[in-house]
Amino acid sequence: MRKTISTVVVASLVFMAAQSAFAENxxxxxxxxxxxxxxxxxxxxxxxxxxxxxxxxxxxxPAGSTPxxxxxxxxxxTANGEGIDLVCIGTDGAIKWQxxxxxxxxxxxxxxxxxxxxxxxxxxxxxWAFASNGALAxxxxxxxxxxxxxxxxxxxxxxxxxxxxxxxxxxGDRLYMQLIHSGAWLVIALDKHTGxxxxxxxxxxxxxxxxxxxxxxPIIYRDDEREYLIVHGADYVTGHRLEDGVEIWRCGGLNxxxxxxxxxxxxxxxxxxxxxIVVPSAKNGPVLGLRANLEGNVTDSESAYHWFKQRGTPxxxxxxxxxxxxxxxxxxxxxxxxxxxxxxxxxxxxxxxHRHRASPVYADGKVYVTSRDGIITVVKAGRTFEVLAQNxxxxxxxxxxxxxxxxxxxxxxxxxxxxxxxx
Numbered sequence: 433m434r435k436t437i438s439t440v441v442v443a444s445l446v447f448m449a450a451q452s453a454f455a456e457n458x459x460x461x462x463x464x465x466x467x468x469x470x471x472x473x474x475x476x477x478x479x480x481x482x483x484x485x486x487x488x489x490x491x492x493x494p495a496g497s498t499p500x501x502x503x504x505x506x507x508x509x510t511a512n513g514e515g516i517d518l519v520c521i522g523t524d525g526a527i528k529w530q531x532x533x534x535x536x537x538x539x540x541x542x543x544x545x546x547x548x549x550x551x552x553x554x555x556x557x558x559x560w561a562f563a564s565n566g567a568l569a570x571x572x573x574x575x576x577x578x579x580x581x582x583x584x585x586x587x588x589x590x591x592x593x594x595x596x597x598x599x600x601x602x603x604g605d606r607l608y609m610q611l612i613h614s615g616a617w618l619v620i621a622l623d624k625h626t627g628x629x630x631x632x633x634x635x636x637x638x639x640x641x642x643x644x645x646x647x648x649x650p651i652i653y654r655d656d657e658r659e660y661l662i663v664h665g666a667d668y669v670t671g672h673r674l675e676d677g678v679e680i681w682r683c684g685g686l687n688x689x690x691x692x693x694x695x696x697x698x699x700x701x702x703x704x705x706x707x708x709i710v711v712p713s714a715k716n717g718p719v720l721g722l723r724a725n726l727e728g729n730v731t732d733s734e735s736a737y738h739w740f741k742q743r744g745t746p747x748x749x750x751x752x753x754x755x756x757x758x759x760x761x762x763x764x765x766x767x768x769x770x771x772x773x774x775x776x777x778x779x780x781x782x783x784x785x786h787r788h789r790a791s792p793v794y795a796d797g798k799v800y801v802t803s804r805d806g807i808i809t810v811v812k813a814g815r816t817f818e819v820l821a822q823n824x825x826x827x828x829x830x831x832x833x834x835x836x837x838x839x840x841x842x843x844x845x846x847x848x849x850x851x852x853x854x855x
Contacts, residue, residue, distance in 0.1 A: 455837040461498040461551035466651040467703040468752040470795035470835040476853040486850040487525030494845035495548035496830040509548040518561040529575035534567035540595035549597035564596040579627045591615035599649040612646035612665035633677030637666035641694035648701040681726035686713040703751040739775025750791040781817040783809040789830035
């Protein structure tokens with residue numbers, strides 16, 4: 433077993449924006465800081481299908497994608513019969529518009545997902561929606577189509593055992609995506625205004641079989657000294673220059689060669705804080721706490737790690753980082769809390785014994801943990817485990833909560849809920 437590296441993280445381990453009187457937007461499925469946190473306060477702890485529910489808007493079909501929000505516009509993708517729709521809902525619960533942008537849908541692994549698995553992304557003026565069959569479309573906030581394309585036609589069929597689920601990310605004038613599957617290992621940047629390719633980077637790997645495939649999403653790391661795109665899949669995590677996609681660094685060790693698994697597909701995405709990259713893997717494998725100042729292949733470089741946890745990764749849920757702590761939600765409902773500087777495990781406790789597919793989020797001193805059977809466990813943030821409440825929605829959920837406007841928004845297979853604390 434590899435020894436934990438206990439070097440103290442010099443940089444602050446929390447991305448906290450200055451508190452303002454305005455609602456914080458949630459433009460990417462993991463929020464404004466790509467680590468599942470919100471600076472909003474006054475949020476609810478307890479609710480039901482009726483109590484503390486501001487409104488409930490029925491949806492035309494199920495989906496695993498997480499909504500995004502900017503101002504008073506909430507965007508989500510959803511199955512609608514044989515197609516996939518992008519739906520815009522106001523913060524009053526009324527549907528502003530609904531557009532079909534993909535004409536093909538299918539179920540994956542029973543009730544686990546469909547072609548509405550990738551989440552949309554927005555920059556406050558436009559929204560980009562992606563479906564598992566490669567359909568990618570851009571709309572303005574009024575619902576006018578700006579452009580639409582098919583990535584399978586451009587880059588080859590997505591060869592996946594299940595449904596393609598990686599979500600795009602918009603930053604500046606570029607739309608970044610990772611297309612990692614058995615047919616290709618590509619990282620691309622498109623012009624967000626036109627959909628034209630700006631660059632395409634082939635990503636080397638020695639992964640085999642199902643381990644070639646990734647369901648994770650890219651994120652952007654940025655501090656005062658560096659910025660790059662983080663891509664996770666096919667046995668490696670890599671960092672790429674934003675301007676041209678050239679690989680800056682890579683780290684393996686997620687799927688050890690001496691005990692190789694050919695079904696080690698990566699689903700959970702990475703999470704970031706200043707000076708720290710938390711890298712999950714799969715199937716109870718390792719979790720890495722990497723430094724941010726990386727270059728070259730750092731797999732065997734101890735100086736590249738803050739810490740290395742040999743076992744205990746989430747299989748699907750992405751990590752959450754807040755206030756010097758890392759939260760990992762295992763698929764069985766166990767919530768694991770680590771010291772972000774050292775990787776020391778502070779607790780490993782059961783939030784709710786059921787399948788967990790959504791990723792945990794933090795706001796207002798609380799960690800919201802969502803299970804597949806519609807129970808949301810609210811845990812007090814901190815170094816000791818304390819359940820504050822368990823809230824039953826009685827509807828299936830695999831989307832992660834989002835937080836804005838002093839509300840928790842929950843997307844179930846049946847509806848979108850806006851939940852707020854009682855006055």
